[in-house]
Amino acid sequence: MVxxxxxxNHDWTWTSSGSDHLGIKKEQIISSETLxxxxxxxxxxxxxxxxxxxxxxxxFPLTTSGKLRRDQLKSEVMLHLKLISSSL
Incomplete structure (x- = not known):
């Protein structure tokens, strides 16, 4: 699964759906459907x-040369996904 x-950014808002919210500029709302x-x-x-x-x-975890530490990121994501599936 990808x-x-x-x-x-500090002025953006994450929403679980792509619906409009009152009081927030539409340009500053992002959701998984939008992405x-x-x-x-x-x-x-x-x-x-x-x-x-x-x-x-x-x-994000970075190496000393400034590159993304994919192994560490992957392990944290896998842990996060296991926690989500276990709470269902």
Whole structure:
């Protein structure tokens, strides 16, 4: 399953649905449906479109040279997904 970890700018709001919310500018609302639609409109192949999005609240783990530590990120995502599935 393709999972995407995202960090929001301080003035953006994450919502679980693509519906409009009162008092918040529409340009500053983002949801998983919005991101999936963005991937499709930019010709991303269907199997590459993320099925799940994880809002990442802390800094991404980086190596000393500034590259993403994919192994550490993957283990944290797997732990997060296990916690979600166990609470169902």
């Amino acid at each position: 999972v995407a970890c995202i960090q929001l 999936q639609q963005f991937c499709r409109t930019n010709n991303l192949t269907g199997f590459k479109v993320p099925r799940r999005f994880i809002k990442w609240s802390k800094k």
